[in-house]
Amino acid sequence: MRPFDYVRTTTLDETCQLLGQDGDSSVRALAGGTDLLTLMKKEISVPTQLIDLKRLPDLPSGITSTAQGMTIGTLTTMTEIETNVQLQEKYPLLAEAAAVAATPQLRNMATIGGNLLQRPRCWYYRNQLVNCWLKGGDECQAQDGENQLHALFGGGPCYAVHPSDLAPALLALEATVQLRGPGGERMVPLAEFYALPEEKRRQETQLEKDELLLNIHLPGLPAGTRSTYLKAMDRKVWAFALVGVAAIVRLEEQKIVDARLVLSGVAPIPWRVTAAEQALVGATANEATFAEIAEFALADAQSLSHNAYKITLAKSLVRRALTMLTDEG
Amino acid sequence: MTQVSLTVNGSPVTREVEPRLLLVDFLRDTLGLTGTNIACDTSQCGACTIHMDGMAVKSCTVLAVQADGSTLTTIEGLATNGVLNPMQQAFWDQHGLQCGFCTPGMIMAATKLVENNPHITEAEIRHGLEGNMCRCTGYQNIVNAVAQVAAGKGG
Ligand SMILES: Cc1cc2nc3c(=O)[nH]c(=O)nc-3n(C[C@H](O)[C@H](O)[C@H](O)COP(=O)(O)OP(=O)(O)OC[C@H]3O[C@@H](n4cnc5c(N)ncnc54)[C@H](O)[C@@H]3O)c2cc1C
Ligand code: SF4
Ligand code: FES
Ligand code: FES
Numbered sequence: 001m002r003p004f005d006y007v008r009t010t011t012l013d014e015t016c017q018l019l020g021q022d023g024d025s026s027v028r029a030l031a032g033g034t035d036l037l038t039l040m041k042k043e044i045s046v047p048t049q050l051i052d053l054k055r056l057p058d059l060p061s062g063i064t065s066t067a068q069g070m071t072i073g074t075l076t077t078m079t080e081i082e083t084n085v086q087l088q089e090k091y092p093l094l095a096e097a098a099a100v101a102a103t104p105q106l107r108n109m110a111t112i113g114g115n116l117l118q119r120p121r122c123w124y125y126r127n128q129l130v131n132c133w134l135k136g137g138d139e140c141q142a143q144d145g146e147n148q149l150h151a152l153f154g155g156g157p158c159y160a161v162h163p164s165d166l167a168p169a170l171l172a173l174e175a176t177v178q179l180r181g182p183g184g185e186r187m188v189p190l191a192e193f194y195a196l197p198e199e200k201r202r203q204e205t206q207l208e209k210d211e212l213l214l215n216i217h218l219p220g221l222p223a224g225t226r227s228t229y230l231k232a233m234d235r236k237v238w239a240f241a242l243v244g245v246a247a248i249v250r251l252e253e254q255k256i257v258d259a260r261l262v263l264s265g266v267a268p269i270p271w272r273v274t275a276a277e278q279a280l281v282g283a284t285a286n287e288a289t290f291a292e293i294a295e296f297a298l299a300d301a302q303s304l305s306h307n308a309y310k311i312t313l314a315k316s317l318v319r320r321a322l323t324m325l326t327d328e329g
Numbered sequence: 330m331t332q333v334s335l336t337v338n339g340s341p342v343t344r345e346v347e348p349r350l351l352l353v354d355f356l357r358d359t360l361g362l363t364g365t366n367i368a369c370d371t372s373q374c375g376a377c378t379i380h381m382d383g384m385a386v387k388s389c390t391v392l393a394v395q396a397d398g399s400t401l402t403t404i405e406g407l408a409t410n411g412v413l414n415p416m417q418q419a420f421w422d423q424h425g426l427q428c429g430f431c432t433p434g435m436i437m438a439a440t441k442l443v444e445n446n447p448h449i450t451e452a453e454i455r456h457g458l459e460g461n462m463c464r465c466t467g468y469q470n471i472v473n474a475v476a477q478v479a480a481g482k483g484g
Contacts, residue, residue, distance in 0.1 A: 006331050006348035006394045030395075034372060037390050040349075041370070050348065052395065079384075103460025105438065106372060108384040109391065237459045 001037075002046050008055045012212060015051055016182045020210025029053050029212065031075065032109040034102070035118040042128045044135070053113075053212075060215050063087055068220030074113030074213045078102070081112060081166070091218065093227035093246050094169045100231050101165040103238050113213040116167055116177075117205065120160035120268070121240055122150070133157045134202050144305065149242070152301040152310055154267040158197045159304065161265050162204055163240050167194065168264040169229050170216060171272055172246040178215040181208055187217075194269035204269050225250045225258065226325045230317050232265075241265040243313045247321035249280075256280050256326070261297060263314055273297040276318075285326035287319075294318040333397040337362070338406030346393045353377045355393035356403060364404040364433050375461030378434035379403045385441045387460070404433035407440070415478050416440045425474035427465035435461045439475045449479045 009015040019027050028047035030036055031054065039045035053059055053075065060073025063084050070090060072081070081087060082098040102110060119125065124132045124141040131137035142150050142159045150159040167190070175190045193206050207213065221227075227248040233239035244264035250257050259280035263271045276297035283289045294315040301311050330345040337360060344359055356362045356379070365388060368376040372390035379388045380402040407414040413421065416436050426432045435458070442457040443449055449457070454475045455468075463471060 001349045003347065003349055006392070030392075033392065033395060034390055037392065038371060054395070099456075103375070104457055105375060105378055105385045105387045105460045106390075109386050237456075 001040050002043060004040075004047050005049045007049050007051045009051055010057065012056070012058050012180050012214075013182065015053075015056060016180065016210045016212060018049070018051060019212075020182060020208075027051065031111040031114040032077070033114075034106050034110045035114060039119065039126075042126065044126065044128055059212070066217070069218040072112055072216045072218070074111060074215065076112050078107035078110045078112065078115060078166070079104070082107060090221070091169070091173060091227065093172065093229040093248065094166065094218075097165040097169040097229040097231075097244075097246065100229070100237075112166060112216060115164050116170070116216075117207065117213065118163055120158075120204070121163045122160035125160060134160065134197060136202065142304075146306065147304040148306040148309075149240075149265075150304055150307055151268060152266045152298075152303055152307065152314070153263075153271050154196050154269065155302065155304070157199075158202075158268050160268055162194070162267065162269050164270070165229065165231060165241060165244060165264060168244055168246040168262040168270040170218070171270045172227070172248050172260045172262040173218050173221075174260075175219075176217045177213060178217060179207065179211045180214050181211040185214070190216075191272065196268055221248070222250060222258070224252075228321055228324055230321050230324075232313050232317060243310050243317055245314070245317040245321050246270075247318070247325060249285075249322065249325040251285055251326055254285050254326075256283050256285055261318065261321075263297070263318075266301070266310060266314060280322075285322070287323065290319045290322040293322065331394050331397075333393055335396055335398060336400045338402055348392065348394050350393045351389055352379075352381075352391040352393050352396050353388040355396075356388065356401075359393075362403050362405050366430055366433055368430065373462070374431070374434075375438060376431055376434040378437040378461065380437060380441060383441075385438045385460075402437075404437060407436070414440070415481060416443070416474070419474040419477040419481075420471070423470050423474040423477055425466065425471045431461060431463040431465075435463065435471060439471075439478070443475060443478050447479065449475070451476060454479075 026048040030050045061075035062073050064071050078098045088095040124130045133140045171190050177193050179186050229246045231241045231244040241264050246262040248260040259277045261273050276293050298311050334343040366376040368374045370389050372387045377389040382399045438461050
């Protein structure tokens with residue numbers, strides 16, 4: 001790891017100013033450090049100054065109930081999300097997603113903000129000897145290379161998949177993120193916050209360099225709504241999702257009246273399959289419907305040379321999630 | 330250099346450290362507490378697990394400066410006057426180790442598990458130890474060791 005200055009700030013304004021101070025990302029914010037320190041060890045990220053967000057008194061931490069929903073402060077750990085009883089009751093899919101993400105010791109350090117802002121696990125990205133497109137280079141080595149873990153949707157120029165398990169759950173919940181920059185605060189729906197990387201913005205979010213994530217706001221769900229997060233891994237535990245599905249369903253007399261489906265592990269950002277959701281509304285909950293919806297959800301998938309298996313996997317997960325959520329037993 | 334003050338196994342410690350110094354290197358090299366092992370150095374294997382303010386964390390992915398002001402317990406802090414603590418004793422009794430490399434981290438993770446959940450089930454033990462890898466034992470004797478402590482403690 002290269003040397004850097006360790007900095008503690010006392011106000012949000014001071015922090016944003018410091019973060020925006022120069023153009024080349026040499027000032028970085030440190031939350032739990034579980035992703036950033038890994039990148040710094042490999043010198044993929046080489047900050048000259050590191051601001052310790054856990055020492056910033058005004059940065060929110062913890063889970064609070066609001067009139068309808070809940071607010072989660074950015075410094076809330078993944079362990080807190082996994083174990084908070086109100087959250088487990090209101091948003092089971094989010095607690096489930098936290099419980100299957102990383103490992104217990106990491107969840108004790110890792111914050112929800114850092115989880116949403118973690119960088120891809122693409123092995124070319126994580127290899128310090130490769131200067132791939134996402135890191136500012138000219139080409140994507142995965143496109144025609146070892147792409148078994150890569151994207152089915154939204155690929156090009158980058159085909160990496162977003163590694164977070166919490167992000168798809170939060171997207172399904174239609175969460176909003178509260179950001180703070182030098183000019184004040186803004187509220188951005190998570191659906192806009194995540195944006196496919198492009199030439200001028202080689203990252204997965206709309207977060208500006210001088211902005212901080214403060215809170216994640218979750219709207220309420222109507223009574224009777226059920227939800228789950230399922231994750232396929234190449235071993236039973238402790239791995240990033242090959243494919244995941246965050247599903248929310250509300251049923252009235254065997255008819256689906258509300259449905260949300262977000263896939264993870266299939267695109268550079270969590271991927272909501274809106275057309276499949278719409279097709280579900282009004283449909284009768286049974287295996288035939290779910291098989292059709294699963295086909296529909298994956299209809300536009302574009303596999304690369306080594307990742308077509310993800311299509312089969314995703315279809316099965318969608319079917320399984322819908323069956324579980326509509327099972328009256 | 331940045332000054333850090335913390336409590337390690339009950340004793341106050343103050344040192345000047347480089348910000349990039351990892352907590353595990355601080356423990357091993359600066360304080361000479363070499364019981365905490367480093368294996369993967371990428372927060373995967375759990376060999377470096379210690380307690381920081383009552384939580385199990387992987388000390389290879391924490392900076393020493395992040396631990397400023399905190400209370401740490403390492404494997405050296407478990408035994409009292411040469412008497413093994415119940416988890417250490419259980420690993421001994423149940424043959425919960427072979428080469429022993431994973432053992433300090435395993436024991437640190439396991440102590441927290443039982444402390445937080447005295448009636449822990451086998452499934453919960455396995456979930457709670459997902460962050461610790463062992464290349465020798467096949468895990469069964471480790472799970473037995475943790476279950477022994479849970480049985481002794483919580484009934
Ligand atoms: C071995 C391993 C396995 C893992 N498995 C999984 C998994 O299965 N599922 C999963 O979802 N994740 C997994 N992770 C990722 C892990 O969850 C993330 O590393 C963690 O959530 C990041 O949180 P942090 O607080 O440590 O962030 P940091 O590493 O401190 O920060 C990450 C990024 O977020 C930025 N940041 C953090 N907070 C803010 C803020 N408030 N405002 C602005 N910027 C901010 C930082 O500047 C940095 O760029 C795994 C990680 C490891 C190491
Ligand atoms: S998929 Fe993205 S991160 Fe991976 S090599 Fe291509 S550009 Fe880089
Ligand atoms: S050495 Fe820290 S987790 Fe492996
Ligand atoms: S006893 Fe050898 S790695 Fe666990």
